Amino acid sequence: MIKEIKKDREKPSANLPEREAADHAPVVSDTPPEHPPESKPPKRKRSRWRIAGITLLVIIVIGTCLRLMLPWGVRWYVNRTLDQNLLYEGKIGNVSISLWRGAYSISDIRLIQKTGNVPTPLFRADRLELAIQWNAILHGKVVGQVIMENPEINFVAPSDDSESQTGAGGPWLQTLTDLFPFKLNSMQIHNGSVHFRSYKNQNQWMSI
Numbered sequence: 001m002i003k004e005i006k007k008d009r010e011k012p013s014a015n016l017p018e019r020e021a022a023d024h025a026p027v028v029s030d031t032p033p034e035h036p037p038e039s040k041p042p043k044r045k046r047s048r049w050r051i052a053g054i055t056l057l058v059i060i061v062i063g064t065c066l067r068l069m070l071p072w073g074v075r076w077y078v079n080r081t082l083d084q085n086l087l088y089e090g091k092i093g094n095v096s097i098s099l100w101r102g103a104y105s106i107s108d109i110r111l112i113q114k115t116g117n118v119p120t121p122l123f124r125a126d127r128l129e130l131a132i133q134w135n136a137i138l139h140g141k142v143v144g145q146v147i148m149e150n151p152e153i154n155f156v157a158p159s160d161d162s163e164s165q166t167g168a169g170g171p172w173l174q175t176l177t178d179l180f181p182f183k184l185n186s187m188q189i190h191n192g193s194v195h196f197r198s199y200k201n202q203n204q205w206m207s208i
Contacts (some may be wrong), residue, residue, distance in 0.1 A: 060154030071095045074104055081178045085170045086120060089114055118156055118165045120197065125151040130180040143185035151190050157198040
C-alpha cells in the first residue's frame with residue numbers, strides 16, 4: 001500500500017498543463033487601455049490674436065472711410081450754414097481738415113448778393129481757417145480762433161436800389177460762430193481790405 005501511494009504521488013497531475021496554460025493566458029480587461037494625453041496646439045491664444053487683428057483691421061478701415069468722408073461732410077455743413085441768409089448765398093472752394101490741430105480751412109470763400117445787379121461779392125477771402133486756440137487750453141479754456149488770409153469786404157453805393165450792397169440784414173457774427181463748435185475767442189486778419197465802391201456807369205467802378 002505504501003508503494004502504491006508513493007507511485008500516486010509521483011504521477012504528474014493531469015490538470016497541470018491546463019493550469020499552466022491558464023496562468024500564461026492573457027488577461028482581458030473590460031476597461032479600455034489608457035493612452036498618454038496628446039499635446040494640443042494652443043487654439044485659444046491663436047483665436048485671441050486673430051480676433052484682435054480682425055478688430056484692428058476693421059477699426060482702420062472705418063477710420064479711413066470717415067477721414068475720407070469728413071471733408072465732404074464739412075463742406076456740406078458750411079454751405080448749409082452760409083445759405084441760411086435769405087439775401088446772400090455762399091460759395092466755397094476746397095475744404096481741408098487737420099485733425100491733429102483741431103482745425104479746418106476753407107479756400108476761396110465768397111458771399112454774393114442774391115438780388116440786384118452787383119458784380120462784386122460782399123465778402124471774399126483766399127482762405128478762412130477755424131482752429132482750436134491751443135494756448136488758451138493752458139488756462140483751462142477750450143475756445144477757437146479764426147484766421148483770414150486776404151479777406152475783402154465790398155460795400156456798394158447805389159445809383160438805384162438794385163445796385164446797393166451794404167451787408168445789412170445778415171447776422172454775420174452768428175454765421176461765423178456757427179461754423180465752429182467752440183466759442184471763438186480771437187481773430188487774425190492777414191492783408192485785409194475794405195472797399196467802398198460807386199457805380200458811375202455800366203463799365204466802370206470806383207473804389208475808395
